[in-house]
Amino acid sequence: MVIPAMDHIDSSFTTDALATKYNPAICASLNIAKHTLNHYYTMTDLSEVYRIAMVLHP
Numbered sequence: 044m045v046i047p048a049m050d051h052i053d054s055s056f057t058t059d060a061l062a063t064k065y066n067p068a069i070c071a072s073l074n075i076a077k078h079t080l081n082h083y084y085t086m087t088d089l090s091e092v093y094r095i096a097m098v099l100h101p
Contacts (some may be wrong), residue, residue, distance in 0.1 A: 049084055053077060 059065065073095035087093050 046087070049080060049087075053084070055078055056080065072093075 055071045056077040060070045060077065062070070065073075
């Protein structure tokens with residue numbers, strides 16, 4: 044359930060960062076948070092345990 048949650052958060056950050064209803068400082072913060080989330084998402088993809096779990100998952 045972690046990966047779908049990360050996808051949902053990423054989608055929300057992307058949508059809200061492009062919204063004009065927020066202050067530009069908030070949009071910049073959302074972009075930084077999105078970058079950080081994507082960094083950890085990449086680290087998950089590179090994890091050997093994650094790869095093994097994906098192979099063994101039915």
